[in-house]
Amino acid sequence: MAQHTNDGFLQSNNPGGRLSLRAKMIGLISLLLIGVFVIFAMFLYPFISDTMEEQIGKRALSVAQSVAHIPELADAFERDEPAAVIQDIVDPIREETGAEFIVVGNEDGIRYSHPNPDRIGEEMIGGDNDRALNEGESYTSRSIGSLGLSIRGKVPLRNEAGDIIGVVSVGFLDSEIRETVWDQSKPLWVALISIILLGIAGAIAIAHYLKKLLSDMEPEEISHLLLQKEAILQSTHEGIVAVDQSGLVTMMNAAARRIVLGDEKQADHVYGRPVQEIIPETRLHRVLHHGERHHDEEMVLSGNIVLVNRMPVYDRETIAGAVSTIRRKTELEHVTKELLQVKQYANAQRAQAHEFSNKLYIILGLLQLNQTQEAIDFIKQEKNIQNEWSAFLTQHVADPMVHGLLQGKYNQANELGVRMEIDPGSQLTHRLYGKKRTAFVTALGNLLENAIEAVEAVPEARERMVSVFLTDMGDDVVAEVEDTGAGIAEEDIDKLFQQGFTRKQNVHRGTGLALSKQLVQEAGGEILLEEGEYGGACFVVTIPKEGIQDE
Structure with a gap:
């Protein structure tokens, strides 16, 4: 050997x-x-x-x-x-x-x-x-x-x-x-x-x-090395896809088939086919034509948020093919979703703690100035606001995941100086499960996050507000999120839900709306952009109560 x-x-x-x-x-x-x-x-x-x-x-x-x-x-x-x-x-x-x-x-x-x-x-x-x-x-x-x-x-x-x-x-x-x-x-x-x-x-x-x-090397060594490398490729949790200079798939390991096709056993119909037929979102053709290298590019494949690396394979100085590695943002899809929820809860707790600290300082200042009555009134006012918001959510929002999400986003908005209100006519007594709940919570969380970021950039002279409306009166569960931000430019409307499109300057952005739309569609629903009342963006999410089997 x-x-x-x-x-x-x-x-x-x-x-x-x-x-x-x-x-x-x-x-x-x-x-x-x-x-x-x-x-x-x-x-x-x-x-x-x-x-x-x-x-x-x-x-x-x-x-x-x-x-x-x-x-x-x-x-x-x-x-x-x-x-x-x-x-x-x-x-x-x-x-x-x-x-x-x-x-x-x-x-x-x-x-x-x-x-x-x-x-x-x-x-x-x-x-x-x-x-x-x-x-x-x-x-x-x-x-x-x-x-x-x-x-x-x-x-x-x-x-x-x-x-x-x-x-x-x-x-x-x-x-x-x-x-x-x-x-x-x-x-x-x-x-x-x-x-x-x-x-x-x-x-x-x-x-x-x-x-x-x-x-x-000897033939026995080559055979052993080939078997060894095949075992490594098929056992790794990172998806690997290789194409030749014509863009035809020459190798796709089990992890890549799980991520891209949803079934690691489907392989016979993959090899020898153009990679764009199998992975429409891929950009390997740009690597083949221009020799570009992409590192840790975030995108959505089959409902999974993944980080993709792409690089050309050279034979001397000629591009002979390309290799793409794909890894989930977390090891399992449900871990990604739980991590998103934990992040939302963490942001809510951080915002609540920061807001509570500020209010304590206000009360301390009033007490040091011997403004005892004003301190008492301030405490009662804040208590009433929190109680009213929490009581409304408890009475009208039956799903604990949606309840927790709205509570966290409310505290986050308060910390950032954004007023978040829920329509008094809102009602969500129907609970969603499985794919529908995941799609609804993910879409609502992304829309609220985008709305808060949009109004955060509004000058202080204007009102900074995010409005939420929930209802399940008909056959669908509906959520409407509207803000007083700058809105969506007309030339961006067609590209709004495309993978990777964003007007934000941060890296790895442009996946929230694309992922939300994909999950909502898989659950049998829709996510739409409508004209709002406040001059900003207005998004509507609908998820059918029946029709799609929950998993």
């Missing part, structure tokens, strides 16, 4: 003495080349040998035919000592043609010529003269004679009348033929062996290049 060095790279080793990838590649390619060479040799050598034997046989037959047509040869048969004449005729021809022997025999097979003069007058050996002497054929044969195995050309010898009077046999020894075959094919074998050596050298170069390309 590979070992990690101090600089973080993998260092290869070879446990158990197994052959390395380099050795395997060199060995296998070499065996392949040698195998091809052996198969080629097994086919080529017999082909060359047979071809050479055929050519030499034709050559022997041609010489024999030439000798058989010499007139002096047939005339010599009429003499008392034919051998004396015939031997002198054929010896120069044998030396000139390079034949091993030229033997002329009579019709009984008795030699009249032979390379070894001592064998003249003896019977020809080989037993292959019958076709020439009896049938008058010219042919080649392969037989063992007095000089050994040879290839022979046999031609019948005729007199002037055309009668067969003998036979001419021209032969080349098999050993010499084999030597000739080797001499003729030697350059070919040298070339083939050179090709094998070059192939082995190429195998060594290829193996070295591949090992370098694979960071000197």
Whole structure:
């Protein structure tokens, strides 16, 4: 297995003495080349040998035919000592043609010529003269004679009348033929062996290049590393999405599928598809086209507030793809919602404590000035205001989550010098649960937060007020939030609920209204912008009492 060095790279080793990838590649390619060479040799050598034997046989037959047509040869048969004449005729021809022997025999097979003069007058050996002497054929044969195995050309010898009077046999020894075959094919074998050596050298170069390309890792190490990284990618809680240079999804881990698709098992229909079809809100195409990098950008995906990082992947200096990491703002969606509520409660407590501290100082100042009656009246007045607000919420708002939210926002508004009032005709006796409650509380909290921020920027000379109206008289639960702020510019109305749109200068803004609209729509309701009475923004949230199953 590979070992990690101090600089973080993998260092290869070879446990158990197994052959390395380099050795395997060199060995296998070499065996392949040698195998091809052996198969080629097994086919080529017999082909060359047979071809050479055929050519030499034709050559022997041609010489024999030439000798058989010499007139002096047939005339010599009429003499008392034919051998004396015939031997002198054929010896120069044998030396000139390079034949091993030229033997002329009579019709009984008795030699009249032979390379070894001592064998003249003896019977020809080989037993292959019958076709020439009896049938008058010219042919080649392969037989063992007095000089050994040879290839022979046999031609019948005729007199002037055309009668067969003998036979001419021209032969080349098999050993010499084999030597000739080797001499003729030697350059070919040298070339083939050179090709094998070059192939082995190429195998060594290829193996070295591949090992370098694979960071000197073995296939087993690569397989283990791939499985290890796949396990890490699929087990991490942070979603990871990778695309190629065409914007097609090449990887999406389980966490990303949970966040984006809501089901970590849905994967088959994801790979190879454009990322914008799967994540319409993504901006990975900008990363691919412009090489932009985005860090901790807040957005909403499938009802989840997430922080997204995007960065290009470079191959040398060319963008080869992009990777996006997605993580929930909290580990679980319900933790995010609870955190929002805790934050609201914390702000309410902080505002209430600050306001209480200010009022204590007022009472202390009045008492130090001996304005006892004024202090008593001030205490009664504040008590009545708090009691009236709390009593109204207790009597008319049955849902404790909405009750707590309104109480907290009231205290927060008081601390910031903003007057918050609830319409006397408000009534919320119907309780919402699950998705509907989450959507209603989230939307109402965001609208109140935005309204308070809007009127906070209003000059002190103008009235700073946020008005709330709640009702569940019909089939829907309705909340209306209106303020005396600057309102919504006409050119911003169409973009108001878009992810990331904001006129505020703070980072990570522009998710509140987008998230609220998405949650309200999933609960079967609507969030609308209407024209208000006070010159500011007026938002209306409606959630149906029935129709959507709560979870």
